[in-house]
Amino acid sequence: MKITIRPIGPLRRHLEGDSKSVEVTLPDGSTVADALALIGIDSEAQWNASIGGQLVYKDAEVSDGDDLLVFSPIAGG
Amino acid sequence: MSNGFMGRTLFVDLANGSLTEETTDESLARDYLGGYGVGVKVLYDRMKPGVDPLGPDAMLGFTSGPLTGTPALTSGRYTVVGKSPLTGTWGDASSGGDFGPYMKFAGYDFVFFTGISEKPVYLLLDEGKASLQDAEHLWGKDTQITDDLLRAEYGRRHTRVSCIGPAGEMQSLISCVMNDKGRAAGRSGLGAVMGSKKLKAIVARGTIKVPMHDAKEATLMRRRWIPRLNEGGDLFHEYGTAGITEGLVAVGDSPVKNWGGSSVDFPTVQNIGGDEVVSEQAKRYGCWRCTIACGGHMKAGPGRAKESHKPEYETLTMAGTNVLNDDLESIIRFNDICNAAGLDTISAGSAVSFAVESYQNEIIGLDDVGFELNWGDGEAVTSLVDLIARREGIGEILADGVKSAAEKLGQGAEEFAVHAGGQELPAHDPKFIPSLSVSYRMDATPGRHTQGGVGWIMGDGVMEDTRPDKYSAEGFGELQIKAAAWVHVANTTGICLFGFNSYNVSFVTEFLETITGAKYTGEELELAGERIGTLRHMFNLREGMNPLEMDFNPRALGKTPQTEGPNEGVTIDDDALVSDYLRALDWDPVTTRPSDSKLEALGLKQTVGAA
Structure with missing residues (x-):
């Protein structure tokens, strides 16, 4: 299956060049942590992720066509 | 001196x-x-x-x-x-x-x-x-x-x-x-x-220099501290607070559709996200001695102010997410209008979403407003805030905030007036950050997101939240006291909360000592913070204002739980959180008056007398 990963802010450094998103291919049953590992984001690092406006955790399974948003833990504003 | x-x-x-x-x-x-x-x-x-x-x-x-x-x-x-x-x-x-x-x-x-x-x-x-x-x-x-x-x-x-x-x-x-x-x-x-x-x-x-105990060391100390910015600070440097908009909608921190909706209702949030905002930025700027530099001047454009500033997260949410408005240009103009007129963008945005929902429920109509008020209509957002800025038409009613407007309109409009104690709530949802249900009520300035809260703005290293989960009232009070006290320290010493949030908290103590020459321990600063918070509260009690009697719109607490989105099914037991906070503060559970021994410990007995 294929999903799109969209890091926000400093996490973009895990993408090449000025890319804002990347499409990755994963086997069925893969998790959020598996997907993020493909672009070098460690599952033990501090981050939040969401799919379709819902917060998801590292062990959540991803599905074909998902748009996975990942961002630093944030407070303020 | x-x-x-x-x-x-x-x-x-x-x-x-x-x-x-x-x-x-x-x-x-x-x-x-x-x-x-x-x-x-x-x-x-x-x-x-x-x-x-x-x-x-x-x-x-x-x-x-x-x-x-x-x-x-x-x-x-x-x-x-x-x-x-x-x-x-x-x-x-x-x-x-x-x-x-x-x-x-x-x-x-x-x-x-x-x-x-x-x-x-x-x-x-x-x-x-x-x-x-x-x-x-x-x-x-x-x-x-x-x-x-x-x-x-x-x-x-x-x-x-x-x-x-x-x-x-x-x-x-x-x-x-x-x-x-x-x-x-x-x-x-x-x-x-x-x-x-x-x-x-x-x-x-003026050009008079601030007297300092050790000016040379203060400058060296600054150089040592600057590289120690954490990841949150990096994000604010790159985007300003606009960088958190998409993420906070996704996790359920941002109010959507006048606090009645969820991220599911606003799938186009990325149109007002950090990337889009920064693409309209001409140049970033920093305030005094700030290398985070979260501010920005926007590019020139038709309808924009001569000096147009980058909208903050609060503005993007209150004039965007909370009215389902993904038209960034309209939010930039909303921000310009508020800055020029001198209007608070949080309260003005809340007045707009209140008006849209009142219109949708036929409490106000076309004759009252002069144009339609529909969710997601950016042009209506700017037209309406312009009326508020001028106190014209419906703007005359909205210009004194949603509580006052609801009282004037009647017909059940108070359901749509999302405020605590008369002040419009900012764009952080207590259903996602439960401690804010307490801060919004119990800080002496109700409805503020800059007055601390467990798991909320605080310097690195202030404390660790050891409760089983963020909703838990067990041991909450002591943590909330500490969180509020440290924010009072940052606010009163002249430090920006974004700096406070972006470095280890020890920088405040170090700079205070180097600049003033006075030695403070962390405990002494916490005590000063609690003293300040308590005297602000005593001011309110003297005015006859008991926070437990304050109006607080139940939407923000999930009293009717949401049926979808990240806060689905969440109801905040704010009574339990407030009760534990009062216990830890040693304030009366009904009157909220601090005990005599607490006033004595804070050195406030003489100031407040028998008040």
């Missing part, structure tokens, strides 16, 4: 034009740090309870902290204080930019006003001299023109201006005090207090 302060406090009676100087009280600076800490002590001692906040007996203060205008990280803050005409409680509002430092370079730590001037005036603080000046020619002018005219007169390089716009002049209860054309002391409606006094502006011109 202590290092870190200029040593001079000014009292201005606008009724007779008298200016009286006092030496800044060293013991006050020690016990109340500065900012609204010293501000609340002065107003508690010198302002009678029960005064009309827009009347002649009301006092209004402009306050700095011991770190304001020094090499300390992010030390550009000043705070306006008074009795809030919006809530009837203690009111304060803080702002960055450069005005605070220049107030000190002009020679003054604190300035307090009383009385009402016969005609419009401004206060000139000029290299250690103060005078009142005629402001007839400025009355009616917007904040950017006012700033331009005054800086042209006194020289741009060493002059900064804090002023009100037409909204403050017309005493809109959601008006603010503006400086540097795009920085706002936004909350508590203190622009209206300034307007009621016919005080258009304070002009600070």
Whole structure:
């Protein structure tokens, strides 16, 4: 299956060049942590992720066509 | 006088034009740090309870902290204080930019006003001299023109201006005090207090250096600290607070559709996300001694202000997400209108979403508004805020905030008025950050997101939340006291909360010691923070305001749980959280009065007497 990963802010450094998103291919049953590992984001690092406006955790399974948003833990504003 | 302060406090009676100087009280600076800490002590001692906040007996203060205008990280803050005409409680509002430092370079730590001037005036603080000046020619002018005219007169390089716009002049209860054309002391409606006094502006011109215990070491310390910015600081550097909009909608922190919806209702949030905002930015800028530099000037464009500032997360949410508006251009214009008129973007945005929902429920109609009010209509958002800024048409009703508007409209409109104690809630949802259900009610300025909360803004290393989950009331109270106390320390010493949040908290103690020469332990600072928070609360009790009796819109607490989105099924047991907080504070569970022993421990017994 294929999903799109969209890091926000400093996490973009895990993408090449000025890319804002990347499409990755994963086997069925893969998790959020598996997907993020493909672009070098460690599952033990501090981050939040969401799919379709819902917060998801590292062990959540991803599905074909998902748009996975990942961002630093944030407070303020 | 202590290092870190200029040593001079000014009292201005606008009724007779008298200016009286006092030496800044060293013991006050020690016990109340500065900012609204010293501000609340002065107003508690010198302002009678029960005064009309827009009347002649009301006092209004402009306050700095011991770190304001020094090499300390992010030390550009000043705070306006008074009795809030919006809530009837203690009111304060803080702002960055450069005005605070220049107030000190002009020679003054604190300035307090009383009385009402016969005609419009401004206060000139000029290299250690103060005078009142005629402001007839400025009355009616917007904040950017006012700033331009005054800086042209006194020289741009060493002059900064804090002023009100037409909204403050017309005493809109959601008006603010503006400086540097795009920085706002936004909350508590203190622009209206300034307007009621016919005080258009304070002009600070000066080059006097802030006395420091060890100026050389302070500069070296700054250099050592700058690289230690954490990831949150990196995000703010890259995007400003606009960088958190998408993420906070996704996790359920942002209010959607006037707090009645969820992220599911706003799938196009990325149209107002950080990337889109930054693509419209011409140049980023920082406030005094800030390398985070979260501010930004926007590119020129049709309909935009001559100096258009980057919308903050709060503005993007209140004029965007919360009205399902993904038209970024309309939000930039909304921000421009608020900045020019001197309106708080949080309250103004909330007034817009309140009006849209009232329109959708036929409480107001086309005849009242003059145009349709539909969810997601960016043009309606800007048209409506323009009416609010001018107090015209429906704007006359909305310009005093949603509580007042709901009372005037009736017909059940209060359901759509999302406020705590009269102040519109900011864009952080207690269903996602449960401690804010307590902060919004129990801080002396209700409905504020800048007054601390467990798991919320705090310096790295303040504490670890050891509770089983974020909803748990067990042991909550002690943590909330600590969180609030440290935020009071940051706010009153003159540090920006974004700096506070972006470095280990020990920087505050280190800079305080190096700059003032006074040694503080972390425990002493926490105690000072609690003392400040408690005296602000005592101010409210003296005004007859018990926070437990305060209105608090149940939407923000999930009293009717949401049926979809990240906060689906969540109801905050705020009674349990508040109850544990009162226990830990040693405040009465019904009256909220601190125990005598608590007042004694905080050194407040003499100040509050038998109040």
